[in-house]
Amino acid sequence: MRLAAVQLNSTADVARNLETAERLVRGAAADGAELIGLPEKWNLLGPPDELRAGAEPLDGPTLTAAASWASELGVAVLAGSITERAGERLHNTSVLFDATGAAVASYRKIHMFDVDVGGVAYRESDAETPGEGIVLAGLEAGGESLELGMTICYDVRFPELYRILAIRGARMFTVPAAFTMPTGSAHWEPLLRARAIENQAFVLAPGQVGPAPPHYESWGHSMIVDPWGRVLAEAPDGEGFVAADLDLDEQERIRSELPSLANRRTDAYLWPEPMEAHR
Secondary structure (H helix, E strand, O other), rough: EEEEEEEEEOOHHHHHHHHHHHHHHHHHHHHHEEEEEEOOOOOOOOOOOHHHHHOOOOOOOHHHHHHHHHHHHHHHEEEEEEEEOOOEEEEEEEEEEEEOOOOOEEEOOOOOOOEOOOOEEEEHHOOOOOOOOOEEEEEEEEEEEEEEEOOHHHHOOOOOHHHHHHHHHEEEEOOOOOOHHHHHHHHHHHHHHHHHHHHEEEEEOEEEEEOOOOOEEEEOOOOOOOOOOOOEEEEEOEEEEEEOHHHHHHHHHHHHHHHOOOOOOHHHHOOOOOOOOOO
């Protein structure tokens, strides 16, 4: 199976964002990609008031466009994430479409990015409500059947989410992101490789790159990582896409020869009683 990660510099100009995304999806499909990932907030990236104003339902124009690209090109499309309007609530939601344009699964981001970094306060929960469900999606692409664990950006800092997905059968994780410049330069690659290595899974991580008003600066460096932790592809600065071929037989070999998932000692693990985390 051939994967592609699309890297965008999305802003508040939705028409421009969709036009650029479509061009790059078509380019990746022409390059042979059978699963193409778009980044977090690929249709609209901006401050909370613009996200609220531009929020769409799952059957809105943005995801309708992504579904049409999938069906026309005969490829699976991970529609990164959009700000979803669900009644009175907003969610940061990722949707996976198969090669017929059918929605296979949707995932609402569980972990809200409420942090202070690089002199900027980010409060994702000011606009959006966290999701509650862990999502494992089955996908047929390129003649292969694959279980995908769906996550978004800040989720990558919570390894328990990825371990649960791996135990449930995930062979790949999707991590559409808009990592900040300060955190991305220090943590993006180590976190992606760690999630790949500890779960012996592929990682598809399409990201945002460059400035987005009023104070966002995204790291980029979209990546595809294999179960040994090797970076198969990494995007340079700027908009574009990178692609790589997955060796699923090698993944089976790695999991057989170094069976860390099978060697877990669940009888020895005691989950701590609920308590406040130390700061």
